[in-house]
Amino acid sequence: xxxxxxxxxxxxxxxxxxxxxxxxxxxxxxxxxxxxxxxxxxxxxxxxxxxxxxxxxxxxxxxxxxxxxxxxxxxxxxxxxxxxxxxx
Numbered sequence: 001x002x003x004x005x006x007x008x009x010x011x012x013x014x015x016x017x018x019x020x021x022x023x024x025x026x027x028x029x030x031x032x033x034x035x036x037x038x039x040x041x042x043x044x045x046x047x048x049x050x051x052x053x054x055x056x057x058x059x060x061x062x063x064x065x066x067x068x069x070x071x072x073x074x075x076x077x078x079x080x081x082x083x084x085x086x087x088x
Contacts, residue, residue, distance in 0.1 A: 005030075
């Protein structure tokens with residue numbers, strides 16, 4: 001499992017809603033269109049397949065892996081994910 005930053009900029013409100021719904025189903029938290037998600041290789045593939053069905057050429061989505069602990073400032077908190085733990 002690896003942490004990813006998923007950032008998106010979707011032109012159409014209907015597509016934006018669909019993409020947000022997909023991305024939020026994998027994410028632990030973040031800001032409106034920049035979210036942190038711990039994903040396995042299979043989950044990354046699954047996420048990409050779902051997103052590809054929705055986005056158009058004018059939309060922009062970045063799925064960026066990051067390693068180690070993120071630099072955190074202000075009120076930000078790093079959310080630790082442990083496999084098998086459900087966060088509600």
